[in-house]
Amino acid sequence: MNIIITSATALESKLLVQRTAEINRNISVTYHTSGVGILQSAFSLAKLLFEQTPDLLIQCGIAGTFDTQAAIGKVVLAESDCLGSLGVEENGEWKDIFDNGFADADAFPFTLKKLPNPWLEQYNITNIPTVKALTVDEITTREDRIMHLKNKYNASIESMEGAPFHYVCLQRKIPFLQIRGISNQVGVRDKSQWRIQQTLENMTNIIIDYLNKINT
Numbered sequence: 196m197n198i199i200i201t202s203a204t205a206l207e208s209k210l211l212v213q214r215t216a217e218i219n220r221n222i223s224v225t226y227h228t229s230g231v232g233i234l235q236s237a238f239s240l241a242k243l244l245f246e247q248t249p250d251l252l253i254q255c256g257i258a259g260t261f262d263t264q265a266a267i268g269k270v271v272l273a274e275s276d277c278l279g280s281l282g283v284e285e286n287g288e289w290k291d292i293f294d295n296g297f298a299d300a301d302a303f304p305f306t307l308k309k310l311p312n313p314w315l316e317q318y319n320i321t322n323i324p325t326v327k328a329l330t331v332d333e334i335t336t337r338e339d340r341i342m343h344l345k346n347k348y349n350a351s352i353e354s355m356e357g358a359p360f361h362y363v364c365l366q367r368k369i370p371f372l373q374i375r376g377i378s379n380q381v382g383v384r385d386k387s388q389w390r391i392q393q394t395l396e397n398m399t400n401i402i403i404d405y406l407n408k409i410n411t
């Protein structure tokens with residue numbers, strides 16, 4: 196089985212790379228770095244999947260959580276992702292490209308404005324807890340906007356590369372999993388409150404366990 200693991204930054208896959216020897220030798224694992232944000236990751240992932248056809252593509256990385264009760268360090272799997280920064284803020288309300296009629300909320304690869312992962316039943320073999328994800332180009336910091344996005348999209352986590360990952364994989368019909376460790380509360384700008392290292396260690400353990408259980 197041929198698996199590619201992609202992350203926005205090399206830091207997010209560094210521990211996995213270091214621990215590659217622990218992974219079942221019957222599967223081939225290679226690594227890809229897409230860059231931070233929607234634009235860079237969309238191009239980089241599209242290029243990757245026009246050049247290669249892996250059996251499974253895993254996106255790993257950190258994310259913020261909208262859920263004030265969520266445990267920092269927890270590792271989750273995105274059941275869907277959506278675009279939270281493509282649109283216009285008008286009279287205090289966020290209107291996305293679907294609200295404005297620039298895109299059809301149910302035109303492939305979208306379903307009800309979201310980019311669902313149709314592969315979870317087949318590939319979430321270790322029962323990683325699933326959440327709804329949202330992707331932005333500008334990390335959300337304003338309290339009113341955090342509440343608005345959370346409620347409008349019913350999202351639990353926020354990243355900057357999830358939606359393009361789902362979009363490209365759905366378009367190319369490649370099985371995919373977006374696995375994220377929750378490093379921070381969305382809106383917390385004090386980086387000393389982010390738990391990046393511990394979260395990446397947890398995420399690495401979950402992914403290595405996954406890779407050692409997946410059928411080869």
Ligand SMILES: O=C(O)c1cccc(C(=O)CC[C@H]2O[C@@H](n3cnc4c(=O)[nH]cnc43)[C@H](O)[C@@H]2O)c1
Nearest residue numbers: 203231257258259334335353354355356380381382
């Ligand atoms: O602090 C800044 O000024 C700043 C500017 C650009 C990027 C960052 C990052 O920390 C990159 C975030 C990186 O990790 C993901 N991530 C983690 N937490 C969040 C979040 O709360 N909201 C959105 N993305 C988040 C994201 O996928 C990036 O790759 C900092």
